Amino acid sequence: MxxxxxxxxxxxxxxxxxxxxxxxxxxxxxxxxxxxxxxxFGNAGEISPGYASPWAAPGIPMKALKWLFMEHAPLILRPQVDMAMLRWLVAMLRNCTASRYAVNKSRMVRIAEFSRDRLIDLRQATGIQYDERSRGTLQLFRDPRQLEGIDKDVEVLRADGVPFEILSRDECILAEPGLAYSKESIAGGLRLPNDETGDCYxxxxxxxxxxxxxxxxxxxxxxxxxxxxxxxxxxxxxxxxxxxxxxxxxxxxxxxxxxxxxxxxxxLPVYPVKGYSITAPIVAAERAPVSTLLDESFKVAITRLGDRIRVGGMAEISGFNNSLPPARRATLEHSVGTLFPEAGDLAGATYWSGLRPMTPDxxxxxxxxxxxxxxxxxxxxxxxxxxxxxxxxxxxxxxxxxxxxxxxxxxxxxxxxxx
Structure with missing residues (x-):
C-alpha cells in the first residue's frame, strides 16, 4: 500500500x-x-514518560491567574479575536477536574512508556546516534509546598508501575552534582531513573x-x-x-x-502553544546538568545534550506567532543561571521558539x-x-x-x- x-x-x-x-x-x-x-528542531530534549502529565489539572485555573502576573511567568496569555483559541481554552478548563486529570494522565503515560520502549528497541537495532543519555529526570521543587503537592502524580506513577524516587535536597545534589554550586532554595525532588535525554533534531x-x-x-x-x-x-x-x-x-x-x-x-481541537528554548555551549562541565532537570517553579526543562545545555519551556497562548521577545529568554536564563551558575555560556546561547500542537486533554x-x-x-x-x-x-x-x-x-x- x-x-x-x-x-x-x-x-x-x-x-x-x-x-x-x-x-x-x-x-x-x-x-x-x-x-x-x-x-x-529545538525542544527541551527530554524523554520523560513518567512526567507525561496533562496541563489541565485541578487548581490550574487559579495558578494560571497568579502566573500571569509573575516576572518569569511559565504561562503567557495574549487574548485575541480567535474562536479557535476560545474553544480550546474552554475545553481545557473542562478537563481541570480530578477525574479527568487521572484519565488523561494514565493514557498519556501509557503512550509514553510504550514509546520509550520502542525507542530503546530502535536504538539497539540500528545504533542510531543523537546525543542520547539514560540518566533519569529530576523534577526539582524550590518551594516545600510544591513537594507536598505531588501525591496525585505519585499515585498515577505507582498505579502504572513507573519507578520513582522522592529525594531530599542532598539527594537531589547527588543526582545532579552541579546543583551544589547553586545558592537557590531546594526543597526536594521527584526523580524518574528510567527517563532519557537526546537531541530530537x-x-x-x-x-x-x-x-x-x-x-x-x-x-x-x-x-x-x-x-x-x-x-x-x-x-x-x-x-x-x-x-x-x-x-x-x-x-x-x-x-x-x-x-x-x-x-x-x-x-481537530489542536491549538498552537508556543514554547521557547536556548542552547548554550558548556564552559564548566562539573557545574552542568548530567541529564534533565525540570524546574517546577518556572516549568522549565534543563537538559544536557552532549557538550551543550538546552533550556526549554513556558507556554504562550498567542496563535501562530514565532517572535522571540527578550523577556522569554530572560526567564530561561534565570532558571538555568540560578540552578547551574556559570555552567554554560548564556551570552553565546542560540534562542528559538516553536509551536507545540496541544489538545485540551x-x-x-x-x-x-x-x-x-x-x-x-x-x-x-x-x-x-x-x-x-x-x-x-x-x-x-x-x-x-x-x-x-x-x-x-x-x-x-x-x-x-x-x-
Missing amino acids: KVIILGSGVVGVTSAWYLAEAGHEVVVVDRQPGPALETS KFTNALAEMAAAKGVSFRYGVDIQGLVTAGGAVAGVSTSAGTLEGDAYLVALGSYSPGLVRPLGLR STPIIGRTRYSNLFLNTGHGTLGWTMACGSGHVIADIISERDPAIDTSDLSLDRYDSH
Whole structure:
C-alpha cells in the first residue's frame, strides 16, 4: 500500500519508519527543506514518560491567574479575536477536574512508556546516534509546598508501575552534582531513573536518512494546499508540485493539522502553544546538568545534550506567532543561571521558539477518521519527542490493520464526540 505522510517532524518521520518496516511504500511531504525544522528542531530534549502529565489539572485555573502576573511567568496569555483559541481554552478548563486529570494522565503515560520502549528497541537495532543519555529526570521543587503537592502524580506513577524516587535536597545534589554550586532554595525532588535525554533534531535527521535507505521518498520544499476527497475517502493531496495520490494518507502536521482537515468537516481541537528554548555551549562541565532537570517553579526543562545545555519551556497562548521577545529568554536564563551558575555560556546561547500542537486533554490524536483512508497522528503538545516512536508504531499498526500493542480505543478523534 502507498501511504502519503504529511509532515516531516519527529512524529511524521517515525511514522514513516514504522510504515516502511511494515512493508508499505511511503512518501513524506513537507514545505521545509529538510526534516525536523519546526517544532521538533529545538525542544527541551527530554524523554520523560513518567512526567507525561496533562496541563489541565485541578487548581490550574487559579495558578494560571497568579502566573500571569509573575516576572518569569511559565504561562503567557495574549487574548485575541480567535474562536479557535476560545474553544480550546474552554475545553481545557473542562478537563481541570480530578477525574479527568487521572484519565488523561494514565493514557498519556501509557503512550509514553510504550514509546520509550520502542525507542530503546530502535536504538539497539540500528545504533542510531543523537546525543542520547539514560540518566533519569529530576523534577526539582524550590518551594516545600510544591513537594507536598505531588501525591496525585505519585499515585498515577505507582498505579502504572513507573519507578520513582522522592529525594531530599542532598539527594537531589547527588543526582545532579552541579546543583551544589547553586545558592537557590531546594526543597526536594521527584526523580524518574528510567527517563532519557537526546537531541530530537539529530534523531529525526538520522532516522530520515535510514528511512530513505529503506525506500521512503521524502518530498521537501513542497507546499501542501489541500486534500481532495471522493466517495467518503481521500483521492489525493493538492500540492505546489501537483496532486499526489496514494492508498492512505496520514496527517502529521502538528499545529497546522486542523487547518488542513477543516474543509473536510473535521474539527481537530489542536491549538498552537508556543514554547521557547536556548542552547548554550558548556564552559564548566562539573557545574552542568548530567541529564534533565525540570524546574517546577518556572516549568522549565534543563537538559544536557552532549557538550551543550538546552533550556526549554513556558507556554504562550498567542496563535501562530514565532517572535522571540527578550523577556522569554530572560526567564530561561534565570532558571538555568540560578540552578547551574556559570555552567554554560548564556551570552553565546542560540534562542528559538516553536509551536507545540496541544489538545485540551494533552493527549495526542492518533487513529482513523470518518474518511476511510485518512489517518491522524498529531496533537502531541510538549511530548512529541517523548511519544514519537510509540505513536509512529501505533499508527503503522492501525494503517496496516494490525492490532496495536497498546489500547488505542481512547486516542482517536472520536473521544471528543462525547464532550
